[in-house]
Amino acid sequence: MAKKATTHDGMLMLELYDLRREAEMRKARNWFMVDFWPLNADDFLKVANAFPSQENNWLRQVGGYWDMAASLVLQGALHEELFLQPGCSGEMFFFFAKIQPFLKELRQKMNNPDAWSNMEKVATGSKLARKRLERVSVNVEARRKQLAKAAKKG
Secondary structure (H helix, E strand, O other): OOOOOOHHHHHHHHHHHHHHOOHHHHHHHHHHHHHOOOOOHHHHHHHHOOOOOHHHHHHHHHHHHHHHHHHHHHOOOOOHHHHOOHHHHHHHHHHHHHHHHHHHHHHHHHOOOOOOHHHHHHHHOOHHHHHHHHHHHHHHHHHHHHHHHHHHHO
16 A cells, blocks of 8 residues: 555545435435444344335445445555545444444344455554544444433333
């Protein structure tokens, strides 16, 4: 990997950003960020196996987008340090933090040992990435606990 990001890297990041602005992708991202809070693997699988629901489409769209973006980093097409900037990949860390506690179980139940492996490799592949994942994971788990507590009351 080049020591500094190139103009090509910058253009690719802008292209990835532009793809995130597409209308259906915005709906998918909003649903995943705001409404979808799986408490365990089975909660996730309810949506993952709900063909042909809108939520299933959105889950595949957001997960596929971030795993694809991570693959660009892993294959050397996109500068890793540029991608790891908070404004560039923050949502990827959020996605991964939501599934990481039950990722092994998801892979087993889906019979897909490679599911989200590109995201995992990028999110855990460097000290900087691991620190970001740890910060995001703390926030995700706090929100998950709030939602679980509210569900018990309601």
